Amino acid sequence: MSATARLALTEWRLLRREPIVLFFGLAFPMLLLVVMGIASDGADRDLGGLRLVEAYVPILIAFNLAMFGISVLPSALVGHRERGVLRRLATTPVGPRRLLTAQLSVTSAIAVAAVIAVLVVARAAFGVGPPADAAGFVLAFALTAAAMLAIGLVIASLVPTSRTASAVGTLTWFPLMFFAGLWIPREAMSDALLAVSDVTPLGAGVGALQDAMGGAFPDPLRLAVLAAYAAVAAVAATRLFRWE
């Protein structure tokens, strides 16, 4: 097995041994999906004609991306830095950058698995159709994931310990998920709230995913907002990240 594959396997094993992380990142959104599915009773005029469960599928995808991107990833990475693992790797032929690659691969793989699981359960149990514009959906998902991971890396660059990383991740998670519509779906938001939501990464992300679910190519403005977050955060993380 190559060093990168071995590093990715190791990161996955470490993650698997944190049951709380897996519960909140994977099981909890699935549980919410089931609750929303059971609570759904036909098209809801307050949700722009969507069923409750339909409104929540993109929100739960955003939930998972936010959990892994801005909470799990930075706290694992900062933990490695805190313990001197990155420094230790710098003395081996492999170097610390490959650990970052491995961690991003594992996080991305989990996110993809989670989105597939959400779509499959939504379809099988609650009759939610697959994304009508598949290409638009993949693009919206990829940009949302990129924005979350990049923001996670900025957090990892700024905080000193893995404990603070978790705290900052959680504090960032709540407003992002609020504007993603976890408590009030975007379809039910007031115009003012929606205008703010449109320029937040997860508001734009959920909007773009919902567009694609309904069969339209995502609004380019939303994709542009996501791309801008991803790009700015990636540049900031590249400049600010400390390996030790």
Added chain:
Amino acid sequence: MCARAAFPTLSCMSIIEVDRLHKRYGERVAVRDVSFAVEEGEIFGILGPNGAGKTTTVETIVGLRRRDGGTVRVLGRDPERDASLRDVVGAQLQEAQLPDRLRVGEALELFASFYARPADPGALAQALGLAGLERHPFGKLSGGQRQRLSIALALVGDPRIAVLDELTTGLDPGARRDTWALIEEVRARGVTVVLVTHSMEEAERLCDRVAVVDAGRVVALGTPDALVADVQAGQVIRFRPRPALDVRLIAELPQVTDVLDRGGEVVVTGTADALAAVTAVLAREEIFPERLRVEQATLEDAFVALTGRAVRPDHEEAAA
């Protein structure tokens, strides 16, 4: 010493050469002027108090830090530029840890995968007394087990040089002795060992040669014995003479510099030959030296003489 600067390919080339190394962190000078050469197959100690610049020095050797002045050559190559050195230099860093939930066997397999021709992780675990611990998570290992794992990871790439920083700090005396025996085995396999320590006992026990570093400079370089001999501290002899002794008989010996009678206990200070001279007098006078003790100068004394102060007390070791 051969003309290795002019002919770097000569076989007498040292495996590590550090020449007038200088390193600053902002305004603070960590290493002012450090030069030494490590020969292949030796255990070379870098000894000094905390903050002397030992760790910074070895970090430039393993390529973790960029120097601000001087040259460093490892196997004739510059660790700052030549990343291929990481294949042949294994490092054990001070206070480096692993994730708590990573298991011993996984850590060994993982680090083995970093190298083109790794040592057999199973055999290494066996040699380092980690056999049977493969499924134990790092977080549940004892201090000694962690250090052994850390050494195993430094050796898993089958390196030619092992750099070990503060190897036994925080270990209990038994674990320290085991670790020392291990380092000697490592050297016996032909690995050159660079050992950073603030423990005199460790340097005296293990090292072929020692560089004493203080405030960013090398203040002495040589074998532990030579460093001790240079101090000329000689011997302190203590005993209770039976029957009582006229101390003037001892005081007039040429090997003796000072004699004190402390309420029955005689304390004699003298040169390295003082003990032989004193016992000859006692035998002649038919006096029995009860509770005879001889205190030799140690590397600790040498260090104090060289730097004008004591190394910091080993709190962790006392507490462990």
